[in-house]
Amino acid sequence: MVGVVDGLRKLRNIGTHEPVEGLTSEEIPILDNLSKAILEYIYIAPHLAEQAEMLLEDLNKKRNKGF
Numbered sequence: 001m002v003g004v005v006d007g008l009r010k011l012r013n014i015g016t017h018e019p020v021e022g023l024t025s026e027e028i029p030i031l032d033n034l035s036k037a038i039l040e041y042i043y044i045a046p047h048l049a050e051q052a053e054m055l056l057e058d059l060n061k062k063r064n065k066g067f
Contacts, residue, residue, distance in 0.1 A: 001041055008034040 011031045015023045023031065 001038070004034055004037050004041075008038065 008031065011023065011027065011034070014021070015031070
């Protein structure tokens with residue numbers, strides 16, 4: 001995740017501090033994808049992990065009832 005954050009920071013700095021060259025329309029989607037990856041890591045991944053744990057607990061309960 002450190003690489004994602006570092007890449008986002010570097011691209012942001014180019015877009016902010018180099019107005020002459022800046023970022024092109026081809027590079028903006030990469031910046032957008034890096035931002036989304038960070039948000040998914042912070043907000044979505046923990047929720048998915050929690051759902052998986054709950055599913056595994058339910059499956060284990062069902063299996064244990066069968067024995």
